Amino acid sequence: MVLTVEYTDDGVREWHATANGVRTRRNTSYTPTIYAATTAGDGLDRLADRLEQRGDVAAVEQEGWRPAFRRDEERVLRIDVASIGRVQPVAAWIRRQGRPGTYRLFNVDLSRAFRYCLETGRDATPQRSLRTLDIEYPQPGTPEVPVTALRIGDDLCETPTEVVATLRERLHAVDPDVLVLSTAELVPAVTETGQRLDAPVQLGRRSGYEQLASASTYESYGQVGHSPARYDVPGRVLIDRANTFFYDETTLDGCLDLVERSQKPLQELSWASIGNVLTAIQIREAVARNVLVPWKSRRHEFPKQMRQLHDADRGGFTFAPAVGVRETVHELDFSSLYPNIICTRNVSPETIRCDCHDRADVPGLGYSICDEPGYLPDVLGPLIDDRDAIKAELADIDDPARRATLQGRADALKWILVSCFGYQGFSNAKFGRIECHEAINAYARELLLDAKAQLEAAGWRVVHGIVDSLWVTPRPGRDRTPLPEVATAVTEQTGIRLEYEGEYDWIAFVPLRNSESGALTKYFGKRAGGGYKYRGVECRQRSTPPFVAECQRALIEAFDQTRDPEAVCTELADWTSRLETETVDPEKLTVTRRTSKGLGEYTQSTQTTAAMQRLADGGWESAAGTDVSYVVVDDDRTDRERVRLSAEGCDTYDISFYRKQLVRAAESVLSPVGWRAEDIEQALSGQLTPPLEHFG
Template sequence: MPYKFDYRDGDVLAWLLTDDGATAARIESYTATIYVGTPDHDQDRLATVGRHLAELPAVERTAVEEWRTGFRHDAGPVLRADIGRIDAVSDVASTVAGWGSPGTYRLYNVDFTREFRFCLETGRIPVPERSLRTVSIDAPPEQLARNNLRTVTVDGVTVDGETAILETITERLNQIDPDILSLQSSRLIPKLYELADQRGNEQFDLGRRSGYEQLAGQSTYESYGQVGHSPARYNVSGRVLIDRSNTFMWDETNLDGCLDLVERSGLPLQELAWASIGRILTAIQIHHAYERNVLVPWRSWRHERFKSMQQLHDADRGGFTFAPDVGFHEDVHELDFSSLYPNIIVTLNISPETVRCDCHPDRDDVPGLGYSLCPERGYLPDVLEPLIEDRDAIKRELRETTDPERRTELEGRSSAIKWILVSCFGYQGFSNAKFGRIECHEAINAFAREILLEAKAILEANGWEIVHGIVDSLWVTPRPDSEQTAPEELCELVTDAVDIRLEHEAAYDWIAFVPQRNSDAGALTKYFGRADDSEFKYRGIECRQRSTPTFIQETQRELIETLDAHRSPERVCDRLAARLEDLRSDAVDTDDLVIEIRLSKHAEEYTRSTRTAAAATRATQQGYARSPGEHVSFVVVDDTATTVDRIRLASEQPDTYDTTFYETQLYRAAESVLSPLGWREQDIRSYLADRTDASLVQYS
């Protein structure tokens, strides 16, 4: 089966792997297909649009076919249009959409990427038939940004100089003949070709055939309140390009996990690597729709049913949470529902076409909301059930397997499926989801709240109390003066009651739930503790935050280990004093004080003199401009300044730092460790200020 697809001169090149490389098959007869329908399946209007379409140069043929335009619709007539050039699909669709008044025509199967479209329409699942060979190429980001490429690292070997760069890459490609090029940044593609042109190296090529093409330009987007950056995407012939600056699945899983999703979604590996979780889930859903003879709408026109004010109030709520009991707790067990939201969807048959269905308007199935659920099997449970079952099987095998290579493969596949299952719930409320509906989102939450309340009652009746609970996880500790049911038996009781498996995830010797910074209320996602296998777990605190400098992360872990060893705030403060002394004596390497942040604006758009603004401006001044959504790394050298001199970029390799600024960061990290014991930053500062004799522990 081909694993990579290129488009050359209007034809498709399908690349098949061989034992010693790859070979391309040219497919000349392929045409892309879209469909046009009307709300009432009006044959006369379809005939009219067919005549108009036949006049467009890009359309090769038209025909009326029977397709379903929704999961609860019977098959009806739609107009099929075969388009000779795949890059003309959007133009043809936009032309049809402009005919008549809005809603006159509805279009289907329009906005597919070209490689996915080809695989879907020709029934190809692009899974490679042998192991893939990879070559990795990296370069300093500041050199790429300044268009001054002088250094690259090829499979761990660093070379300097333009001639050496081109020769080393060519030699490595010839030696390995890779199927995958793993790049630190896609910016490397045009830079390397420009360098080859400048040096007169006409033989240089990254692909198995000459040249490269740009598939998409860079862009900025906003998702869940955060600004992101999507770099330009490129393609070379016969090889998969992985841009490690723009890949979620590659980072969160591994090649085995990605290939598992290639098989499930039909997305070629190159596309899957840059695709979002939502795009991958949509591709899986599209395959299931095709199996049911259902077309994919171009633009969603799902309406939201009328709701009373009371229904809106009851429905517009998230998952249930039990506020964390702030403090230091011993003998705590973490219990997790296995894929809670996906299992709710599957076991209760929640799907866009089953919630508030027309055929059962009088049913009251969803607790607290009064929504009906159709008993006829929905498409969404059919999508998710194989994923749940396969992940359960993988997890069972992982518990029994000791072979390292097999474990790596299974862990990658398990993680890949996990991310799809994690996103399937929220995706139902996403306005651009091809197959989604806000009522599904609301119904899932309603059932989840009931399940957690039922679990709470069972736990308490069996001698346990909840110290924290969020979404699908519960932390419990024995109730004083009560007899406790064993955790494993407890999980079985809850599983039998709610019909979704509750698992014993971990036992903690102790766990600490952190309060909010300016409140005594518990922070829902900030805690740390030591499991009974002596492994420390950290969630939400500074050592888990990407922007936290390495020195602060390492110090915070040290403080937690000190707390574990001595259970004494004073001893933790003594350890903190030693790290503060390191800062004050300039004993900390500036590489360990680098802060990495994501920009939300262009440099000139910042109106306040913040560190972020200083970093963005300084990068621009040095020819290293960053776009919104991209990251910039810096060291704070003078936090009292209001100019770009406040910071130094990490690429400048600063040799000094602002001691007071980093002291404040250390105190904040220490507060996260000691606030569960009632010590706030001021208490820590007071204790250290009152010390007259240095504790020996800081020198140990």
């Protein structure tokens, strides 16, 4: 089975990880294929005549394919392109022929290795356990040549000679199938370092490497991200820790589970987005149904009346919590709500608002849903079933290794299922439609409202609800139906499992920072039987320094034990005292933030710009979308002396700045009982006389 694919001048070399070692196979006849369709009468014949004159087209032939899921098969032109590098130029040339829109193109922008496996029927799933080797550059920024420091497995190398010698030895001893790199820029850097020392480093199973893409900056959902350069070495998979979602959020086992489902080879899957992997799974389903993959999505939105547009342009269910502390709270969640809505209601781009039914299936919107099975439920159904089976097995597994494997697979499937709903509204989705997005939300709102009504009729009061979760407390003076029984009744009525997640001794719902209204996603509480749950508060935020996060968890524990704001402030005083006596390790005060621009694009002097300036002084790159980590040493300054990079090390910090961070974290803990920052400051100074309503 194919571990990785290498495009060469004379064909494609496949690398197979087998039980007897690594084997290669060369395919000299492979040519990538794209398709063109047109409504012009003799358009395909004329296009074929022109393409046959091009040197970068190997062959053309008319075939029968379906251009969309609800379309019948029609004649299209199959175009075999001479090389992978000519696919985009040939496609762009075809688009310019005739009037705009004369030709529609398909199967154009598939990734290289995925395209090869899809078109040749090769299985990308390794048939044995893969050997890995971790290689980490222990300094910030891009590795410089010569590489002076490197962590290779458990070995820390601190000179170029040691780096090269140790790397060569470990590559030979381990013979890894997968190189897990802290940054892919190590590929050219260590290669050139070896050349300078006249001790060649061969990262692949053959010499050389290829740069597949340059570094770039992008914006997604309002967040700026940085995509590092991508490289390829013969015969081994490169996983770039600076450019991987699935490897970081799951495990290698989780990644390999998705490789099997998508047939996107491991290296491409490691840098792919959630939507990209979901699309690969959808593409496999499309090809199985003889459907082509559009190059440019043409998902025209159906016409809507103004009232219908108003009703459709809404999100999921939200029930704002009343600020405060609630005792004896129970949580219930719909299992994989949005994916299950898709499957149980047959929501799919080709079934929504079909022209074969005139009925109002979607609540509140009046959209019809076709009875013919949709492709999207067929894609998601196996994922839901498999994740449910994995979760059931996890409940009865004690073996740590087996648990880790199953948890990685469950996490990988969770991310695909989480994204399937939002991807229906993504403008660049290959298969999607905004009406699916609207219908899923409409079903979800109806389901949560119905569940809320049933819970209240059964003697429970809903104190919070959002998207797929409900929190309830007993209604005083009412007979109550046990929650598992209510959950079973809701499950039978809706066809989607409502799960009883558990009981909390108490939950505190946090208000918005500058408002008395409850924040939808900020709460913390004590689980019945032990343990705390935190959502949205500082200890769950990636930019929070470890010392501040530890302090907030201690404050929540003090609140649990005493329910006394002054006792919490007494605990806080111990933490501020540690700051003020400068006994805190500055490393535990590290702030990590993501840059949104290049250094020259910022107009304000901030902590982040100061850190970027220090990076630049050290010759380290800080492109937009990358993380910078620093300790604030003098927040009153506006120049680069305001901070110290975590990599530089420091023995001091700005006490006032971090004290404010502690008070802010304490405010999140005490604001549910009416205490704000000014009350906390007064308590710390011993001047507070709390009003009676604070104890109500």
